[in-house]
Amino acid sequence: xxxxxxxxxxxxxxxxxxxxxxxxxxxxxxxxxxxxxxxxxxxxxxxxxxxxxxxxxxxxxxxxxxxxxxxxxxxxxxxxxxxxxxxxxxxxxxxxxxxxxxxxxxxxxxxxxxxxxxxxxxxxxxxxxxxxxxxxxxxxxxxx
Amino acid sequence: xxxxxxxxxxxxxxxxxxxxxxxxxxxxxxxxxxxxxxxxxxxxxxxxxxxxxxxxxxxxxxxxxxxxxxxxxxxxxxxxxxxxxxxxxxxxxxxxxxxxxxx
Numbered sequence: 001x002x003x004x005x006x007x008x009x010x011x012x013x014x015x016x017x018x019x020x021x022x023x024x025x026x027x028x029x030x031x032x033x034x035x036x037x038x039x040x041x042x043x044x045x046x047x048x049x050x051x052x053x054x055x056x057x058x059x060x061x062x063x064x065x066x067x068x069x070x071x072x073x074x075x076x077x078x079x080x081x082x083x084x085x086x087x088x089x090x091x092x093x094x095x096x097x098x099x100x101x102x103x104x105x106x107x108x109x110x111x112x113x114x115x116x117x118x119x120x121x122x123x124x125x126x127x128x129x130x131x132x133x134x135x136x137x138x139x140x141x142x143x144x
Numbered sequence: 145x146x147x148x149x150x151x152x153x154x155x156x157x158x159x160x161x162x163x164x165x166x167x168x169x170x171x172x173x174x175x176x177x178x179x180x181x182x183x184x185x186x187x188x189x190x191x192x193x194x195x196x197x198x199x200x201x202x203x204x205x206x207x208x209x210x211x212x213x214x215x216x217x218x219x220x221x222x223x224x225x226x227x228x229x230x231x232x233x234x235x236x237x238x239x240x241x242x243x244x245x246x247x
Contacts, residue, residue: 028217111224118245119234123220125208125227133209133229134245 018106021050021082022073026109031101032093045093048105051086058083113140145175147246148202149239150212154182156240160233162213165195171239172205175246180239195219203228211242 026049033039050072057068069079093100114121115132124130131138150167151158161167166188173180183205187197195216202210203222209229223230233242 025217025220120231121234122231123224123229125229133231 019074020106020108021053022071022110023049023053023107024056024071024110027052027102029102031099033099034093034097037097039099043096043098044101045089045098046101046103047086047089049102049107050105051082051089052102053107054079054083055086055090115140145208146206147173147175147209147211148205148207149173149242150210151182151239154184156180156243157238159236159238160211160213160242164210164212164215164219165198167212170198170202172207173243173246180243193218196222199223 031044031047053072054068057063057071058065063071065079065083066076069076072079074082090100092098112121112123113130113132115135115137117137118132118134120132120134122133129138130140132140149171150161150164151169151171152161152167153159154169156171158169158171168185168188169182170185171180171182185198187194187201190197196218199210199219199222203226207228209231210223211231211233213232215223215230215232220230
């Protein structure tokens with residue numbers, strides 16, 4: 001293998017970086033607890049935000065997997081893998097009576113922008129040119 | 145253009161409050177006249193929907209931009225519907241610093 005083709009993450013992490021998944025909205029609570037069971041630490045099931053979003057799009061908003069995959073900016077097979085993983089995690093939590101936490105994942109929330117110079121995160125009003133409200137620079141990056 | 149900044153005290157050296165709905169004061173700054181005024185948040189202690197009620201209160205004052213450390217999901221919906229820009233500063237800053245950055 002040509003050493004020049006290895007980028008930094010491959011040299012140090014030895015894993016492929018995951019593409020960021022777009023989510024519409026993060027859940028407004030942190031998770032679930034089983035009733036009537038003393039919760040033990042170390043038995044929690046962690047659901048990633050991207051998995052929460054997959055479940056939301058597929059089973060709550062009743063989109064097809066192809067439509068949902070497009071919204072999340074991943075391929076259809078990847079979406080299916082995320083969806084499969086969340087179903088298994090929920091099944092595990094239900095059967096074993098473990099609490100569920102929402103955390104982590106490679107996600108970006110859509111329609112929020114960053115200006116690295118002013119160190120702010122912001123939304124844009126509709127039908128306007130994309131610029132930072134503080135320094136008026138147009139060099140903003142999408143998502144947080 | 146009128147800007148609403150969530151503040152924890154009613155003077156310019158107060159810090160920007162970490163939560164939009166639960167802050168105790170809002171600083172209203174007019175970029176044209178350069179006058180800042182403070183209004184108290186009457187719904188900050190409500191158990192539910194404090195953010196929505198505060199947002200409606202501020203929308204009645206014709207704001208164009210809102211600044212706070214964090215916006216709840218319901219507030220984001222309300223502001224998006226009314227086409228109001230939301231800004232979250234990444235570093236802790238005072239109301240005075242924010243006003244200086246805007247002009």
